[in-house]
Amino acid sequence: MVHKKRCEMGEIKEETRESASAIAGQTISRRILVAEDNKAIQDVVSRMLDFMGFEVALACNGVEALTVFLDSSFDLVLTDLEMPIMDGWSLTQCIKERSPNTPVLWMTGADRETVLKKGERGPVDSVLFKPFKVEDLARTVQEALASRGV
Secondary structure, three states: OEEEEEOOOOOEEEEEHHHHHHHHOOOOOOEEEEEOOOHHHHHHHHHHHHHOOOEEEEEOOHHHHHHHHHHOOOOEEEEEOOOOOOOHHHHHHHHHHHOOOOOEEEEEOOOHHHHHHHHHOOOOOEEEEOOOOHHHHHHHHHHHHHHHOO
């Protein structure tokens, strides 16, 4: 089955569920928490992950994400860095204090050099720079899960 999605730049991308699943290496549903304050990005990332076979929970800021994280079990957390109330950096620290083996991935449109320097000093597992492709998301998520043995 071929799915067509219109990209921001007006391009048409064709992807198959089979190719996305193969990239993600999914055979069973896994749980991912997505913390993102931008509803449009939240929707796109959620759909990408759902398309790859993941069960997705959404949060609009770091405080909400931490509450959801503490109330449930997740295999991975994907968070924006710049959010209101609690940013992704603080969220990452809180999650790693409570669950050091849970992979946390940052997604950001911020300056690459600044983010990478900040990441060197912190507990983040990987960074995705916006805009990213479904293949980049799938590969990064799978690598993070594989390193944890999930």
